[in-house]
Amino acid sequence: xxxxxxxxxxxxLLSGRGSNFQAIARSIGEGRLTGVEIAVAVSNVEGAAGxxxxxxxxxxxxxxxxxxxxxxxxxxxxxxxxxxxxxxLVCLAGYMRLxxxxxIAAFRNRIVNIHPSLLPAFPGLDAQTxxxxxxxxxxxxxxxxxxxHLDHGAIILQRTVPVLDTDDAHAxxxxxxxxxxxxxxxxxxxxxxxxxxxxxxxxxxxxx
Ligand code: GRF
Numbered sequence: 001x002x003x004x005x006x007x008x009x010x011x012x013l014l015s016g017r018g019s020n021f022q023a024i025a026r027s028i029g030e031g032r033l034t035g036v037e038i039a040v041a042v043s044n045v046e047g048a049a050g051x052x053x054x055x056x057x058x059x060x061x062x063x064x065x066x067x068x069x070x071x072x073x074x075x076x077x078x079x080x081x082x083x084x085x086x087x088x089l090v091c092l093a094g095y096m097r098l099x100x101x102x103x104i105a106a107f108r109n110r111i112v113n114i115h116p117s118l119l120p121a122f123p124g125l126d127a128q129t130x131x132x133x134x135x136x137x138x139x140x141x142x143x144x145x146x147x148x149h150l151d152h153g154a155i156i157l158q159r160t161v162p163v164l165d166t167d168d169a170h171a172x173x174x175x176x177x178x179x180x181x182x183x184x185x186x187x188x189x190x191x192x193x194x195x196x197x198x199x200x201x202x203x204x205x206x207x208x
Pocket of ligand 1: 014016017018019020021050093094095114115116177180
């Protein structure tokens, strides 16, 4: 990927409220995130609020309901949609379905995800509650490339959030979400710059 004038085309995948997607769209709209454009928003869940928000923004939207459909077959339809919209980079933004190996291979090193914990701690569902109940003093979020393993690929950036004595899991999750919204746009700017390399597991800025 290069930081050339042509913007990187994002395919955003979501399943629910889509607040991360909306934060990305706002960053682009307000000129804080350059070098990327949203090519399409795709949901696997009917009635996802995030997809309605994308429609209201006038963005192309596609619904591929995954419930009851074999994963590989559903993912083939997703891949076809992303290719039809000439997507360069796939952004998982609350996409609550595991990707098939075929999907990951089709967009190798071109899929990013946001997870509401400081990985490798607390992968999987309800990460904020896992962190709260474990009793950590610092929580946060991680934007990372996606590989075949759950919440596992090379880390692009992390943002931290202190856990307060007065917190409950909900309050902590709310404060993590505020940081998620900053982190995703910042990470996309880094990827769009093209000025990085992945050394083993390490995402590093390329020396000038
Ligand atoms: C976020 O907490 C994200 O980190 C996780 O799923 C949640 C999605 O929220 N992967 P939203 O749909 O972006 O509001």
